[in-house]
Each structure stands twice: as C-alpha cells, then as structure tokens.
Amino acid sequence: xxxxxxxxxxxxxxxxxxxxxxxxxxxxxxxxxxxxxxxxxxxxxxxxxxxxxxxxxxxxxxxxxxxxxxxxxxxxxxxxxxxxxxxxxxxxxxxxxxxxxxxxxxxxxxxxxxxxxxxxxxxxxxxxxxxxxxxxxxxxxxxxxxxxxxxxxxxxxxxxxxxxxxx
Numbered sequence: 178x179x180x181x182x183x184x185x186x187x188x189x190x191x192x193x194x195x196x197x198x199x200x201x202x203x204x205x206x207x208x209x210x211x212x213x214x215x216x217x218x219x220x221x222x223x224x225x226x227x228x229x230x231x232x233x234x235x236x237x238x239x240x241x242x243x244x245x246x247x248x249x250x251x252x253x254x255x256x257x258x259x260x261x262x263x264x265x266x267x268x269x270x271x272x273x274x275x276x277x278x279x280x281x282x283x284x285x286x287x288x289x290x291x292x293x294x295x296x297x298x299x300x301x302x303x304x305x306x307x308x309x310x311x312x313x314x315x316x317x318x319x320x321x322x323x324x325x326x327x328x329x330x331x332x333x334x335x336x337x338x339x340x341x342x343x344x
Contacts, residue, residue, distance in 0.1 A: 187235040197234035197241045197314040204229045208247070211302050225251035234314055243314045243338045259296075266292035271304070271321065279330040282321040282337070289321065305337040 187193055203213045204221050208230035213219075223229060229250065234243040249257065267289035274288050282305070287294075289304040303322030306315040318329035319337055331337070 187233070190235075190237070192238040194236045194238060194311075197236045197243060201230065201232035223250075228253070228257060236311055240310050241308050241314055241316075243308055260298070263292040263296060263298065267304075276331075278332055281325075281328050281330055282319060283323065283325045283328060285321050285331075286323050290323075308336045308338045 187196065199214070201213055203210065203215070204223050205227035207213050207215070207219060207221060208228050213230075215221075221227075227249075229248045230245065231248070232243075232245040234241065247261075253261070270288040270291060271285055274285055276285065286304050290299060293299055303320060303324065305321035307317050307319040308314060309316035319331055319335045320329075321337060
C-alpha cells in the first residue's frame, strides 16, 4: 500500500513521466540486500523493531531521481546506531573531500568506507553512481566505487547519487 502511495505521489508532480525503477521496500535483513525484490518466501511484515528501507525514483522531463531512505519506527539497537554513525561518517567524508578536477571516482571510494573498515565492516556495492535523464538511473560515465568500471574523471556539474549499504 505504501509503495503505491509513493508512486501516486510522484505521478501527480509536474513534469512526471514514469518511475525510474521499481520501488524497493524492505525491512530487517532484507534492507541490506541490494535491489531486493520480495518473494513469498522472503517477504517480511514491517516491524517496530527493525530498520525499514525505501528506495524509489522517477523520471521527469528535466531529470531522473533516485532516493533511498532508511527509517526505524521504534528504538534502534546500539549496533544499528553504531552502523548508522559509520555510514554517516562516510557520507560526510565524501561530501567534505577536496580533490582536484579530474579525480576518478574509485579514488574517493575509500573515504566513504574508512569508518566502516575501522570496525571490520564493509558493503559489496558501489558507493555512488551518475544520475541522468531518460537513460538509466545508474547512468555513467561517472561514479564512486571500489570497482574501476566507473573510471571517468569527476568534473564540476556531474551528478552522483550516493548509497552506502551496511550492517
């Protein structure tokens, strides 16, 4: 029901064309599965005791969106708070990084992972990807990843969506 309401909300906005990808709605351990799709065997009921992830996006005449939200409707555990803090430190580190024009995205990836690595944690996913219009929500050529496939030098004006998955 909630996923339908997100889609409906997007569709009523000016310049909306379509969703940019199928909305991802997951809770508990499923929230750490990249591009999770529920099945009868894996579907879980929303709980006040687990993290909830909602990843949605839309295509508009003037651009594409990809928005990931993580929420907790109860009281997060100490471990969940610690992981959230490590991820927040990674976001801040990448956002605060000062680097020369032309730096390749894979050289910035360790900034996002350092706080997690200090705790023996990691995520097997890219840190950020280019976002374009009407092609692919994971549109190159730019990106931030431990993989060097997105090896286009970063330049002013490029849009990179970051998503750090952990714990």
